[in-house]
Amino acid sequence: MSLREIDTACWQQLETGAREPDSGFHILTLASVDLQGKPQARTLVLRAVDREKRTLEFHTDMRSPKWQALAVNPEVTVLGYSAKTQLRLQGTVELHAAHSAVAEAAWQRLSHRTQQTYAGAAPGSDIGNPSRNIVNAEDNFGVLIIQINLLDWCLLARENNQRALLNYRSDGALTNSKWVHP
Template sequence: MEADHDAIPPNLAAIDASAWRELETAAASPQSGFRFLNLCSVDSEARPQARMVVLRRADGPSRVLEFHTDSRSPKWLELSANPNVTILGFSTQTRLQFRLQGMVELHAAGSDLANAAWDRLSTWTRTTYTGGPPGDECASDVIDEAVLPKPADQAEGKPHFGLLIFRARTLDWFELRRQGNRRALLTYDETGALAACRWVNP
């Protein structure tokens, strides 16, 4: 059943609102099942790439999710070339799967939004952006647990910090149940409003 703005089925509207509440809660709660999400992009050879990312912020009304990354990473280059992504998450607590599709905006170090996000980071998190580029080979002593790491200057990481702002256009909602799994497809317009929704076979 397709629905327009004036005729969204109440049960699907409630599912939509609940899903985004889950995401907003996950952004503030490390214990949430949706705190870590899978960000899927496509590389320059059209091969799918997936990696876990930490959900830093979620805003239901605007359908926005926020993530942080190292701007020297392969995914930054992939997203620069093709900003179409899928975000996938599953919570064992609620037995819900969210698969969101949309586009990501990249905000590099020095931009107002990246600077504001950097200022909110803890000192420890800032130090994770120091060191060599992600994916580069590193010396064995770097991963030797018996060797104490050298203190990192958090300021060294700021030029490598990148902010990713994802705007969802669809949400594929799936509930795993003992009997009668449920699945719904929700579509959002450019303003983030729920534009269409329908039940589909799981």
């Protein structure tokens, strides 16, 4: 496979990941740095991919700790592993808060059941102290759009492990790419 072919295949796999719940890259890990400067990683569902712009879309509750942390430090890595392939995607997050145009459009596409997951108590809040506040689910719904600037592709294959680095410009164009030792 050429570097161009790897680029195309990776973004196709990510698109499939967003579309098909049983596919390998549907569930990814988002790593970021918290307000104390410590690394944090958590599992997120990949919701949408724009292969031209090189963006990934995730949804989250704005009351979760990651929202504040990402507002202060938007540098992230998204990690996925499927079919002997590791994708490490470095990028910068754009936060789209509740009722913004992007959040509103994403909200309309959610099922009622998924919408209601944003109506409960704040993520990470104490079970022993149930909140009696009535919350409007949509007020908590935020969208993360991650602009990817580096894709680190690594394939494990018995005799022939392979790894490549692909760099993207902020408009999504592939600027340079190279093979590296795995």
